Amino acid sequence: MLQVERITKRFGGFVALREVSFTVSEGEIVGLIGPNGSGKTTLFNVISGTLPATAGRVLLQGEEITHLLPNAICQRGIARTFQIPRPFKVLTTVENVMLGAAFGKKRTLSPEEARARAEHYLQMVGLPIDGKMWPDELTVVDLKRLEIARALATEPRLLLVDEALGGLHHSEMAEATEMLKRIRDELGITIVWVEHIMSALMRVVDRVMVLHHGEKIAEGSPQEVANNPQVIDAYLGERFLAS
Ligand SMILES: Nc1ncnc2c1ncn2[C@@H]1O[C@H](COP(=O)(O)OP(=O)(O)OP(=O)(O)O)[C@@H](O)[C@H]1O
Numbered sequence: 048m049l050q051v052e053r054i055t056k057r058f059g060g061f062v063a064l065r066e067v068s069f070t071v072s073e074g075e076i077v078g079l080i081g082p083n084g085s086g087k088t089t090l091f092n093v094i095s096g097t098l099p100a101t102a103g104r105v106l107l108q109g110e111e112i113t114h115l116l117p118n119a120i121c122q123r124g125i126a127r128t129f130q131i132p133r134p135f136k137v138l139t140t141v142e143n144v145m146l147g148a149a150f151g152k153k154r155t156l157s158p159e160e161a162r163a164r165a166e167h168y169l170q171m172v173g174l175p176i177d178g179k180m181w182p183d184e185l186t187v188v189d190l191k192r193l194e195i196a197r198a199l200a201t202e203p204r205l206l207l208v209d210e211a212l213g214g215l216h217h218s219e220m221a222e223a224t225e226m227l228k229r230i231r232d233e234l235g236i237t238i239v240w241v242e243h244i245m246s247a248l249m250r251v252v253d254r255v256m257v258l259h260h261g262e263k264i265a266e267g268s269p270q271e272v273a274n275n276p277q278v279i280d281a282y283l284g285e286r287f288l289a290s
């Protein structure tokens with residue numbers, strides 16, 4: 048479904064991503080891990096068109112999307128969440144999700160249709176359907192849910208999720224990972240998931256990819272990656288092995 052070919056991203060003289068290549072198959076949940084500053088969010092920014100790549104190509108179902116604008120990439124079927132939630136603060140929570148529904152695909156929905164769809168996805172992520180609720184009233188955890196609802200409302204084929212579990216309690220974390228599974232199983236949406244909470248990530252993903260200083264250093268099953276000495280050294284640490 049997704050082919051990322053030798054993506055490089057420079058910020059001035061700093062190389063945030065160096066010739067990163069990988070593929071994602073339809074129906075997979077792929078985990079993307081790596082230390083702080085290793086380039087995970089930058090990779091999402093490049094795939095979703097938020098930042099232009101310096102070099103390399105991104106293809107969605109065989110078609111190059113590298114130079115398209117974020118809205119065009121979204122309309123082709125890639126939605127993303129933001130690590131630091133970015134709601135439209137002048138809109139209610141329902142309207143935030145309606146916006147995804149109304150502009151995600153290249154067809155116009157009536158406000159009633161967009162609202163119905165927004166309510167459906169708010170329910171799916173466990174947020175109240177309250178037409179008078181504003182993003183300012185939500186906790187960070189709920190803002191992350193709002194990010195996912197707004198992304199889902201665009202009806203993507205591929206969802207890029209940037210750290211959805213930060214700040215959650217243990218039981219909330221289990222609920223959130225179940226939700227991502229349901230998104231894949233019931234909606235048939237392919238997922239790439241950035242997450243620092245390994246215990247949750249490793250339970251759900253089919254495959255894991257590891258970035259370190261902007262380079263892909265490993266890729267494989269959760270088991271393979273967890274036992275890879277380079278990954279333990281760069282990211283997981285010896286304590287992960289012991290646990
Ligand atoms: N717009 C930008 N301008 C300049 N440097 C940037 C920009 N965005 C990211 N960087 C730098 O690129 C590197 C990778 O950042 P990125 O946010 O992709 O890391 P990350 O893997 O998502 O980290 P974290 O786990 O902390 O979220 C960092 O050194 C960061 O400071």
Ligand SMILES: [Mg+2]
Nearest residue numbers: 087088089130
């Ligand atoms: Mg990040």
